[in-house]
Amino acid sequence: MRNSTKTGISKAISTVQVVIILVIIVLAGAVAYYYYPSSGTGTTSPTTTTAQYKDTIVIGSTDSLECACTDPARAYDYFSGSWLSINLGAPLIDFAPGTTDTSPTAMKPALATSWSISSDGLTYTFILRSGLKFDDGHPFNSTAVKFSVDRGIALNDPDGPFAGIGIGSIIDHVDTPNSTAVVFHLKSTFAPFLGLLTFSAMYPVDPWRVSANSVLNFSSGHPESGNPFGLGPYNLTEWTRQGNVESEMKFDANPNYWNYPAFPKTQHIIIRFFTDATALAAAVSAGDVDFGYRQFTSSDIGSFQSNAGLKVYSSPGAFIQYLVLNQHIAPMNNTSVRQGIAAALNRTDLINTVFLGTATPLYSQVPLGMAYHSDVFKTAYGDTNIAQAQQLLGDAGYNSTNKLTVDLWYESSGHYPQSGDQAVVLKRSLEATGVISVNLQHTDWGTYRAQRRAGSMQMFIMGWYPDFIDPFDYTQPFFQASGSSWLNDGYNNTAMNDLIGQAIGSTSQSQASSLYQQIQDLSAVDVPMVPLYQGGANCCGVVAKTSVGGIFLDVTLIFRMYTITETVT
Amino acid sequence: MSPVCGEGKVTYLVEAKRLKKYFPVRRSLLEGVLGKRERFLRAVDDVTIGVEKGTVLALVGESGSGKTTFGKLTLRVHLPSSGSVTFNGKEVASFKDKDLESFRRSAQMVYQDPTAALNPRITIGEAIRQPLEFNRLGSVSDQKERALKIMERVGLLPAEEFYSRFPHELSGGQRQRVVIARALVLDPVYLVADEPVAMLDVSVRAQILKLILELKQELDLTMLIITHDLAIAKYFSDNVAIMYLGQIVERGSRQDTFVNPMHPYTKALISSVPVPDPERKRERLMVPGDIPSAINPPPACRFHTRCPFVFERCRVDEPALVERSPGHFVACHLYDKK
Amino acid sequence: MGLKAYVATRAILTVPMLVILTTIVFLIVRVLPGDPVLLHFGKQVNPQAVEQVRHILGMDKPIHLQYLDYMAGLLRGNLGIAFSNYQPVSEQIFSAFPATLELTLYSIIVAVLVGVLLGARASSKYASVGDTSIRAFGIVSYAIPVFFLGLILQYLFAIYPNELGHSLLPATGRISAGDAPQGGEFFGVHLQTGLYTVDALLGGSLSQFLDAARHLVLPSLTLGIALSGVFIRITRSNMVDVLGQDFVTAARGRGLKERTVLYSYGLRNALLPILTVLGLQFAALLGGAILTETTFAWGGLGTYLYRSIEGYDYTAIQGAVIFFGLLVALVSLVIDVLYAYLDPRIKY
């Protein structure tokens, strides 16, 4: 006898139907794929680029703007200073992409076609290209250059580079004898001045777009108004933020760029922002983006290396990380304590455990590969020198029963790669002395910065990307009291201040060499901070499809989007 | 005939006077917000009636007539909205502490659905013993002994064996015996039985009713049987009260009510009961429609909307419960006509 | 009383609820031990910096004035200024919300579709192998961590096919880069919802719609499957219950089609408790969205809350919680109205 009830219902909803619905959901997208031109290419515009290159490249990144602004008067974090500005604006003079020579003689013309330096080293004269226009059609001339520099100095934004580097104390005034000539009068000799001009803070801005009295901020729906430059290879044509972070930025080639149409190589670049390194890695693996830059974990990099469709780029790196010992908070004001910590640190463990050997131990704030570098910390303390650490801390009154207790801070929102892992290893090496006890503390990058400014963290991990390529940029911002106020670490040594002053004024190579040696030696005695490691792009992660080319990663660490191409496969 | 005491004066164990119980009707969200006047369900509306000591009063009515509410009012499960219930002449609502405890022991209830009345996870022996424990009467072994004794009395035999069984292992009739035993274990003097056999099969109904009556005699109980089944009222009560929409329309001895029913509603009820005799074709007093809502009861005589004998006065004037013959009270204008 | 009047009253009654909610949130942030500003700065602080931040945030005023400011701000849709970057919280939330709403809507559709159909199917095959396996699926999907499910689906349907050279589905994002739909003009009004699938259709672009749909597949499947377990269980048990009732047998006895009996009698009546669960699950859905959004780089409110919590951004958290509260209140309002509409027994 059949059971009518059961068979009846079974007919109403069959397994087949349920399966079909599930399959439809899963495959709807897959089917759609075939009706949709492959992702990443966008719409094809017939008039633009050469046939063999794609006209759009998508870059994925976990970077973000710290202050929702791109104004060089305020923003000089890595993303705005070494990535965004480089592609939206242009310097007067520049290094060639991929250069290994960072000396003044290697400088190439950019907005300026020629330049001369007075014999006393106090006057720099630049002749500008004529006929250049900002992307909004206004003419570019010497007045715009003067306006930009005067504005930065006048604003002197406390978060910005002008205050940070003290540009106002370098430049006395700017003259504009005619529309294509700009003359910089310095207050005193400043050896790295040409290098300084490659720094995004010195890029001319569009006087018709920015106000002389205030910083340009993000304004929803008006991406162009967020771009103060208008002279670079690209214009910012879309800028969306969702919640409290960037979600997407779109760059279109700027036909007014002085080197157009040689550059940019690719007409459209899109940056997609990720909150999470794992999601960025997934996006790269799945081909959602053509290019992934900053940040990946070392293990992600490892898996990319085994993927035939992807290429991992590495480069000499001038990115350094170091441990700041804040002398505002006792007992960090005790030099023996700082020296003891310097002796105890185990850089080998740090690099092997956290970076799987992809970084280099660093024994001076001036990184390896840069002129005048000297391994002063290695000479003074070696590495993992527990005996010396115990002795130095013993001098300060700490032993295994009366341990030195310190707070070690790291930032936890992904601004620096694997900060938490680093902190754990550092804690381990400090505690291996038996006389130190470490409390780990962490917070997000925004708060971290605020606390740094407030001087409220006893010991904290920081990183440094160069603003411009000169040993000056690795010493003055850390050791000279006028330059290191941003760190608010309480370090102020007159001898050190003088040495740096002299180095800035020196016009001879040999004199500079001797001065930078003395500066580094003194830094290993005073130990306001302990250098940890240096890395290239590898530690931050550059991964691209194999079809992508034109990537130049050099010691400047700036990221040029305008040289990148992707061949059509 | 109603039993008389002393000089022909009736002694009531439980007596309700002008008893009213109005339940507020939950207003809907909208009504609440719009400040609509609160409405009441008039479950018991001005009832004066007594249960004579040592007798069984059957309270008969359709569902929604308010009979169960009345039963609960006499047990102080509900407190009256107005009017009073007295127990042995004392106001039930005024009982406190010791008096209340002793009243709670003296007045017990047997429920309609024995399955719902028993906790499925407690053995029936424990279920019967628990009231003793809650009232701190005797040691545990005393309590158990007392429970076994009452179990024997209600026919849960062998008692020892039944003691450790769970409700689901029992038949419906046995479960109702458990409920009765649990009500009687505290030696009550007043028992309210709310439809005690409605959920049972015909073949066991008589057994249970018989048991209740035997126990009533033996333990000298005074009882209120609440029922919609006129046959039960007819066979197992001394006095009968017919309830309609919260009011008593007729009351009297069982004889008065069944042999000489006077109120049209009583007549309709009796004539509506199907008679198990295919050859007896009776003339039925048909009453149309349904019992109206107790929230908006009809004015004047509440039965006038369905009464086959309705006339002018019924719609304007509320009939009083008048003694038409000794002990036989009827609330109907028909009998004032002559 | 009409349904419209009921909806209006029910909506008005939501107001005191929201006042209570917002007040509680306000008090929690201020009365609980720990000064949010100090927490924001950490242990040792520069008092001047603290005072400056307090002033910017208006937290240097007496508490009752702060409360008035806060409530007045709420009335104007102003949720305060975020600690982390001093931008208006309400603007940030409104920019992030459409992403979450889109994910949530499609996930609910997946959850209900998968859950209700499988649940109904399980009930019709009561106690069979099919029933048992559907129930097992329900339990597993309920127990599996959302992000883990997300990673698995990401690998299976995006990363692995791409490594084989056939890209199937995108692993992250809401739409292909640079292709966010902008809505369209209708009778001179620009309509843009922020829901990419809707905006694509408003803009008349099928390709954008399909692209947005492709991006929705994995995240909405992840969240939808994770939630479907509850629906499977509730649908199954309710259907078993309803199908055993007299009116279902009666309907069969009248010779109605089995399909009519199953849906019009069975599912229609089982739907009411499912609806309640749907309302209750909404909060869980928002919680699940946090994890899903991170895995799929979705960039909605979940990410916003995640970032804010990570950064101890109290005003942002407060704003997000109030916004979530508002959403839940709104959803429960909708559910109540639907309930009243679907169940004639509801008195309103």
Next chain:
Amino acid sequence: MSLEVSHLSVSYFTQKGELRAVRDASFSLAKRETLGLVGESGCGKTTLGFALARLVPRPGKVVRGSVKLDGKEILTLGDKELRKIRGREIAMVFQDPTTSLNPVKRVKDHFVEAIRAHQPETSKEEAVAKCRQILSDLGVPEDRMKDYPHQLSGGLKQRVMIGLALALDPKVLVADEPTTSLDVIIEAQILDLIGRLKAKTDLSMLLVTHNLGVVAEVADRIAIMYAGEIMELADARTIFRSPLFPYTQLLLKLVPNIEAESASLESIPGSPPDLTKPRVGCQFVPRCPFAFARCRVEAPVLTEVEPGHLVACHLYAGKEK
């Protein structure tokens, strides 16, 4: 003969084993005839009623027998044919009108749905008109058509149920305890209604009930069921005047009669057997005052002992014709 049931057996396959709810039931129902099927709860009478329209719920199954409606076998019909029979040829009325209507459907929609399920060519308006006609015949006010079931009283709901059952002019109506959950006055109204329907139509009716009073009012013939079996079958008068089966005799004694002079406190000791256990002999043996040796070993068979009077009892073994 309108309906012919022979050797029908229905079992529930439970975890405790096979529960034989109906065993070897045979009876017939003539046109315009009303058969009362009487028994206590659990005796299988409801299952038997459901089996006629193949509505026995899971895990129940018809294991044997045949149900023929005008010569057509119902138990082997396909789903589609079965649907045509249900409601159109055999209609059901259930015990509890409160749970028998879809709570989310209006009264008239029940009618429209049922009528159009069988007569798809009927327009909605025609179906509503038919609904109006039927309900007015049954004394349901017209404006209640728009109501939902919960807005109706029990009596009205049962009228609606009866109306629904009659909407397609079925040949056979199976009414399962149609008045049990109603108050006595409403019960009288419904019985009166059924009586008038009987007089007016050609309907055959199977009235399943435990209430002998109800069958006495309505039934032409009565079947007494005990423990899954039909033990006695005769016309109503015979059953009440001269019952043969001991259980019937006892049952009649303990049914209260409101018109009788005195109370009867008779009862049948013991309880019905467990239907999952195998049967040996007569099922009524443990409670039967007349049981003898043969009753314990041999199951009696329903046999005609007088013209039109069938009984399954060894007491009447010699009287077989």
